[in-house]
Amino acid sequence: MREAAMPLDDKVRKALDTIFSGDAGLYQTRGWNQRSGFGTRPALLNIDLANAWTRPGYRFSCDDMDERIIPGVQRLLAAARAKKVPIIYTTTAFCSRFDMGAFPLKKPFEDLMLGTDATEIDDRVPLEEGVDTLIVKKRPSAFAGTHLGGILRAGGIDTLICTGVTMASCVRHTVEDALGEGFRTVIVRECVGDRVPAAIEWNLFDLDMKYCDVEPLDRVLAYLAELEPFEER
Template identity: 30%
Template sequence: MVEKEKTALILVDVINSFFEPGQPNYYAGVENVLEPMRALLKTARESGTIVVHAVEKHRPEFHDFEWRKLPIHHLENAHDAAFFDDFRPEGPRETIIFKRRFSAFFATDLALFLHEQKVTRVVIAGVKTNVCIRATAQDAFASGFEPVVPREATNSNRPHLAEASLEDIDRYMGRVVPLGDALGMLA
């Protein structure tokens, strides 16, 4: 007998740094993912689906290996690392995972948490498709989850890399689906 898929929503880096104009990682067009992500979040909240807010945070007084490639960013309690607009966690079915690398799974307890909740599929939305979304989808797959990426709920300032990443996710790791399909999985 095949068990019904239990799905969780993972929102990746929905923080001021990417979505507030003038912040270090903001790029033109990023706002196009806001309404699709709001629809995903609303549906998940209404159905009682687990919502994971995976956000990058770094310790302000300590060196971080990531800074060899990137400028210092997303420090604890800094404005750029705060949740954007109406994407703050609410209620008992939402949790926060702090990550220090691109993937929400790498060096966090996300896989353990989701396995304990009997989750088998994760809908992944946020930014950037070719960096954090791809890394999270790859590690979701490696951790035994089916990653699903709603096409309208992610993008990048490098569209050609975003498209290549979506192709790889769909071909090798999971599925890239229209927003409506993802909403149905969360309902």
């Protein structure tokens, strides 16, 4: 059984809020921390919401999935499907020890074998066969070594709405690459997680300053509600 991560107590959270508030002012005076906003043609990208990360008992498991992240993603899925917004899932999976390269030197990647329950998408946020897209990736970023950028451009997508885990790795690297690939990116605050609570807070702040917009779930849902239903190209 994995050890539970220590939650942020009120004193720590208050201290972080104070630090981030001051640092946000520094970025603002230097021309950073600008809002990229929403575009007109979004896609929903659910990053590594597979059992190894979302269910207890795995070495990759993250906290706060049942109480916050899964319910939030369920609401996003319903809103996106209502407007026929493209929905993309990623999982990280390997077909052999050799396929993993050097990753096992630092992490228990042998837990992520292709075809096992660990790498299957959590059935509480199910993928709709024949409609949604599943990308099996080998690296933290959903763009690295995959066709994600190509299908987004082919579909005329200008905005990525991101959920998933982990903030310090796969979410972060994907969001950084998304900006480099030319996409507006929005992280849904209530729908991302990590094994270490402090990693969530720091990365949300840092990415919001430099790479994307971090927005609350209600604002993202309101944006989706105002969209005209997608028409296939």
